[in-house]
Amino acid sequence: xxxxxxxxxxxxxxxxxxxxxxxxxxxxxxxxxxxxxxxxxxxxxxxxxxxxxxxxxxxxxxxxxxxxxxxxxxxxxxxxxxxxxxxxxxxxxxxxxxxxxxxxxxxxxxxxxxxxxxxxxxxxxxxxxxxxxxxxxxxxxxxxxxxxxxxxxxxxxxxxxxxxxxxxxxxxxxxxxxxxxxxxxxxxxxxxxxxxxxxxxxxxxxxxxxxxxxxxxxxxxxxxxxxxxxxxxxxxxxxxxxxxxxxxxxxxxxxxxxxxxxxxxxxxxxxxxxxxxxxxxxxxxxxxxxxxxxxxxxxxxxxxxxxxxxxxxxxxxxxxxx
Numbered sequence: 001x002x003x004x005x006x007x008x009x010x011x012x013x014x015x016x017x018x019x020x021x022x023x024x025x026x027x028x029x030x031x032x033x034x035x036x037x038x039x040x041x042x043x044x045x046x047x048x049x050x051x052x053x054x055x056x057x058x059x060x061x062x063x064x065x066x067x068x069x070x071x072x073x074x075x076x077x078x079x080x081x082x083x084x085x086x087x088x089x090x091x092x093x094x095x096x097x098x099x100x101x102x103x104x105x106x107x108x109x110x111x112x113x114x115x116x117x118x119x120x121x122x123x124x125x126x127x128x129x130x131x132x133x134x135x136x137x138x139x140x141x142x143x144x145x146x147x148x149x150x151x152x153x154x155x156x157x158x159x160x161x162x163x164x165x166x167x168x169x170x171x172x173x174x175x176x177x178x179x180x181x182x183x184x185x186x187x188x189x190x191x192x193x194x195x196x197x198x199x200x201x202x203x204x205x206x207x208x209x210x211x212x213x214x215x216x217x218x219x220x221x222x223x224x225x226x227x228x229x230x231x232x233x234x235x236x237x238x239x240x241x242x243x244x245x246x247x248x249x250x251x252x253x254x255x256x257x258x259x260x261x262x263x264x265x266x267x268x269x270x271x272x273x274x275x276x277x278x279x280x281x282x283x284x285x286x287x288x289x290x291x292x293x294x295x296x297x298x299x300x301x302x303x304x305x306x307x308x309x310x311x312x313x314x315x316x317x318x319x320x321x322x
Contacts, residue, residue, distance in 0.1 A: 058304070
């Protein structure tokens with residue numbers, strides 16, 4: 001499998017420019033804010049979302065004056081959502097480091113997230129493209145709905161697969177859609193291509209989250225940067241857990257853990273049960289089916305290095321280990 005860096009090679013140089021824009025966000029006079037921003041922006045993640053904005057933009061009229069700030073806005077929106085997620089979930093570790101809320105408190109984390117949302121909006125507004133700005137605002141609203149749904153359904157065993165896919169569509173896939181659709185819009189793509197790239201982003205985002213939810217059970221703490229089963233510990237019922245409940249409706253460790261949240265042995269058994277079952281393969285098959293949907297109309301787009309990168313990303317998403 002190609003490495004992510006190799007896949008996104010057509011935009012790596014410009015992605016570095018977007019990184020510089022992100023670093024500029026931390027250049028503030030207030031010492032307390034500067035410290036928080038430096039910590040939040042210090043980790044360089046996969047940057048798949050801003051890369052998608054640039055890759056889709058490179059299919060047509062590649063206008064970096066608009067695409068770079070939008071790519072930065074997409075990544076800042078993602079970062080802000082993670083800061084808020086950690087505060088809401090009271091998570092103590094992300095990517096192998098203590099979370100903002102662990103070090104500075106939940107109140108500081110929420111306010112920092114708000115600041116990052118505002119800066120993301122500022123970057124987006126600098127494109128001057130009303131359609132893109134509206135899409136950004138709609139995405140933030142959609143993500144918030146998904147987060148609310150997750151919060152209201154914590155430790156709820158009655159959730160269905162439909163509930164799960166609706167939630168991850170809002171929480172995760174919507175941001176992938178913002179990345180791909182905004183790139184298409186800002187590069188003056190034909191409407192048919194905008195629609196193709198919107199669907200691509202949606203399906204890729206769903207697949208990404210399904211794989212994330214698999215890795216939460218089968219990944220090591222070193223790979224994940226957090227303990228295995230972290231979602232389960234927060235009361236979040238993901239696809240692998242739903243399948244375990246379906247296969248073992250009576251004697252089920254997830255049911256016991258949700259009923260007695262202090263039963264860590266039940267949590268451990270749930271993780272082990274999923275690791276040692278066909279559930280993992282079944283979930284990977286579902287993720288692969290979404291990746292297949294993502295690439296099915298890419299052949300209708302211009303045949304260039306960016307289109308190939310979008311194709312290769314569908315393979316990377318399913319094969320990644322963290």
